[in-house]
Amino acid sequence: MFTDYVKIIVKAGNGGDGAVSFRREKYVASGGPDGGDGGRGGNIYFEVDPDVNTLIDFRYQKRFKAENGKNGEGANRYGKSGEDLVIKVPAGTIIKDAQTGKVLADLSEKGQKELILKGGRGGKGNSHFATSTRQAPHFSQEGEKCEEKELVLELKLLADVGLIGFPNVGKSTFLSVVTDATPKIADYHFTTLEPNLGVVKNEYGDSFVIADIPGIIEGASQGVGLGLQFLRHIERTRLLLHIIDVSGIEGRNPVRDFEVINEELKKYSKKLSQRKQIIVANKIDSMQDENLYIELEKMAKQKGLEIYKISAATKQGIKELITRVSEILKTLPKEDLIEVEEIKKVYTLEEKEDVIVKKENGIFIVSGLVVEKLMRTINLEDNESLHYFHKRLNDLGINEKLKELGIKDGDYVQISDYELEWED
Numbered sequence: 417m418f419t420d421y422v423k424i425i426v427k428a429g430n431g432g433d434g435a436v437s438f439r440r441e442k443y444v445a446s447g448g449p450d451g452g453d454g455g456r457g458g459n460i461y462f463e464v465d466p467d468v469n470t471l472i473d474f475r476y477q478k479r480f481k482a483e484n485g486k487n488g489e490g491a492n493r494y495g496k497s498g499e500d501l502v503i504k505v506p507a508g509t510i511i512k513d514a515q516t517g518k519v520l521a522d523l524s525e526k527g528q529k530e531l532i533l534k535g536g537r538g539g540k541g542n543s544h545f546a547t548s549t550r551q552a553p554h555f556s557q558e559g560e561k562c563e564e565k566e567l568v569l570e571l572k573l574l575a576d577v578g579l580i581g582f583p584n585v586g587k588s589t590f591l592s593v594v595t596d597a598t599p600k601i602a603d604y605h606f607t608t609l610e611p612n613l614g615v616v617k618n619e620y621g622d623s624f625v626i627a628d629i630p631g632i633i634e635g636a637s638q639g640v641g642l643g644l645q646f647l648r649h650i651e652r653t654r655l656l657l658h659i660i661d662v663s664g665i666e667g668r669n670p671v672r673d674f675e676v677i678n679e680e681l682k683k684y685s686k687k688l689s690q691r692k693q694i695i696v697a698n699k700i701d702s703m704q705d706e707n708l709y710i711e712l713e714k715m716a717k718q719k720g721l722e723i724y725k726i727s728a729a730t731k732q733g734i735k736e737l738i739t740r741v742s743e744i745l746k747t748l749p750k751e752d753l754i755e756v757e758e759i760k761k762v763y764t765l766e767e768k769e770d771v772i773v774k775k776e777n778g779i780f781i782v783s784g785l786v787v788e789k790l791m792r793t794i795n796l797e798d799n800e801s802l803h804y805f806h807k808r809l810n811d812l813g814i815n816e817k818l819k820e821l822g823i824k825d826g827d828y829v830q831i832s833d834y835e836l837e838w839e840d
Contacts, residue, residue, distance in 0.1 A: 420571040422474040423514055429457025429482040429498035431536035431559025434544070436795075437490030438552065449552060450492045451542040454559040457535030458482030458498035462511055462521060464528045465504035471571055482533075485559055488541045498535055508574045508652070514566035524574060524652075532567070536560030539792075545804060555801035558792035575613060575627035576745055578653035580681075582673055585661040586698040588612070589728040591628040594738055622742040627653065647684045654748040655741065656693040662709045662725075663699035670697070670712040692748065694722045696737065701727035773817040780818055780829045780838070787814070791832040 432454025439447025460482050483498035505511075511521040511532060521530040539557035546553055579587040595614025612628040629650055650656065658677065660670045674695065682689035695716050697709055709725065716723040724740070726733035770784040790808055795801040809815050818829065818838070827838045 420471060422471050422569050423478075423566060424474055424569060425479045425564050425566050426460050426503075426533060427479075427481045427564045428460050428533040428562040429484040429535045430561050431455070431457045431538040432485035432487040432495035432498075433559050434539035434541035434556035435488035435490060435493075436542045436554055436556045439491075449542040449546050450490055451556050452488035452490070452493040452495065453541050453544075454488045454538035454557075455485030455495035455497040456538050457485045457560065457562060459500045459531055459535045460533035461500060461502045462505055462509070462523060462530050462532055463502050464507045464509075464523045464526060466507065466526055468504060468506040470506060471509070471569055474569060482535060485535065485538050487559075488538070488556070492541070492543060495538060497538075500535075502529070505569060506571060508572050510568075510570040510572060512568040512570065514568045520567070533562070533565060536562045550800045550804065553800055553804070554798040555795040555804065558789075560789075572652050573613060573627050574625065575653050576624040577616075577626040577655045577657055577741060578650035579626065579628045579657050579659055580650060580677060581659035582661070582668070582677070584666070585659045585673075586728045587628045587659050590657075590659060590696075590698065590726075590734075591626060593728055593731055593734060595626060616738060616741075618738050618742050622746075624742065624745055626657075647680070647688070650691075651685065651688060653691065655744055656691050657696050657737075657741070658693055659696045659698050660712065661699050662697045662712060663702045664704040664708050665699075665702060670708050671715050674712065674715065692744065694724065694737075694741070694744075697723060697725045698728055700725045701730045701732065771812055771814060771817075773814060773821065775821050778827075779835075780821060780823055780827060782814055782818075782829060782831045786812060788832050791834060796834070 434454050435451035437449065437451040439450050460480065480501060480503055482501040485498045486495035488495045505523055507524055507526065507528075509523045510519060511523070511530075512519055520532055523530060537560040539559040542553045542556045544557075545555065579590065581587055591612060591614050594616050614626055614628070615623055616626050617623045627650070658674065660673055661668050662670050678689060681691075695712065697712060700709070703709065713723055722740070724733055724737045726737055728734070770786045772781075772783045774781050790805070790812075794805045796805075806815075823829070823838050825839055829836050829838050
């Protein structure tokens with residue numbers, strides 16, 4: 417089974433917690449804090465595997481998790497970092513954020529490896545919080561906790577030339593004639609339900625990859641029929657061969673077929689609709705009305721497009737077409753057809769804009785990622801830890817905002833899962 421679109425859930429490793437520990441040595445009356453830092457959580461990488469050509473394995477495994485970092489220990493021993501997780505994908509895989517649709521990576525080169533999710537930062541041990549006035553801190557920092565993220569993996573075939581056209585116009589037959597590929601061929605619509613790739617080699621030694629894509633129908637850009645499954649696979653191609661049936665056997669109008677297909681390309685992607693295109697008039701060996709070809713040729717000239725008459729069944733005109741395709745490909749640069757947005761996750765406790773301070777039903781509420789992280793470092797049973805806590809609230813401007821909202825002694829402040837009584 418050819419699978420070209422899956423959704424998976426990934427989670428980078430959590431950072432290990434910092435340790436609360438104090439030196440305990442013989443003949444040392446009061447050892448200082450020696451809690452070590454927690455280890456970094458494992459990263460999530462995606463890497464191109466040249467031996468894989470489908471996303472089928474992801475249908476059976478949907479969740480991936482990197483290893484958590486280990487907790488710090490006494491004697492300033494750091495926790496071990498979590499093992500990174502490397503997920504193998506076929507060349508041509510696009511990785512997107514399922515929620516925003518943003519492209520995170522385009523893995524199209526052999527050996528390419530991309531960092532997608534960073535592991536959580538390890539928490540600091542209590543040795544970091546010692547000062548001249550706070551010599552025995554009984555608190556440490558918790559490791560960074562990473563959230564699960566849903567990703568879309570989308571495979572877009574890497575081919576130089578894409579065959580487009582309605583079902584049963586002869587694309588698969590054409591591919592079987594010009595390459596060693598053996599696609600399924602029969603005289604009914606939607607014979608091809610999966611993309612097929614083949615390598616064309618001409619008499620001069622030139623070669624290129626050609627893709628036979630499942631047939632398109634009207635409405636494909638909105639997902640009708642094979643829809644988007646068809647369209648995504650021609651986004652990377654540099655040249656389109658538009659195969660059109662001019663035999664008249666099925667009562668098709670070649671000019672209308674051309675216009676319908678190109679309208680779908682335009683609706684799906686303006687850039688794709690502007691891709692260089694050659695019209696290939698197929699089945700001339702069984703042509704019943706020559707006027708069908710004449711009208712198509714007239715339209716091609718009006719649009720400035722090249723047109724070739726062939727019969728994939730008898731191989732008539734094939735050699736001339738392939739020679740011309742080779743010549744054109746030499747003039748078309750291989751460009752990056754996917755726009756990758758640089759996504760970086762930055763961990764910091766200093767993002768003041770993240771803090772929200774408000775009053776609801778007589779209770780003052782403080783929320784935000786910064787304060788949630790802060791609460792995980794605090795030991796509410798320890799006076800020195802509480803002193804550090806109040807200092808951080810002041811540094812973040814939270815105390816000032818609470819006073820602006822009219823807080824007074826005896827009022828309650830809800831921070832994360834805690835409800836604390838205010839004392840000025």
